[in-house]
Amino acid sequence: MTQLPTTHPVMTALAAGVPLSLLADLANPAGPDSRRIYDTETADLSWLQNLVFPATSRSARLHATG
Numbered sequence: 001m002t003q004l005p006t007t008h009p010v011m012t013a014l015a016a017g018v019p020l021s022l023l024a025d026l027a028n029p030a031g032p033d034s035r036r037i038y039d040t041e042t043a044d045l046s047w048l049q050n051l052v053f054p055a056t057s058r059s060a061r062l063h064a065t066g
Helices: 009-015 019-028 034-040 046-052 059-063
Strands: none
Touching: 009 019
């Protein structure tokens, strides 16, 4: 039986536009100071929704309808 190749989650994240610097920070066992970052920064986190719910993302719906 041949196993189908799968895309590594990191490559999926990079293809979706997740910054490499964020992935590097998350890979650090000490990690970034997430609480401070969350409390002080605002950002467009739509890329995160696209990773978690790709079938329901706005871009997926747009491609499906038009």
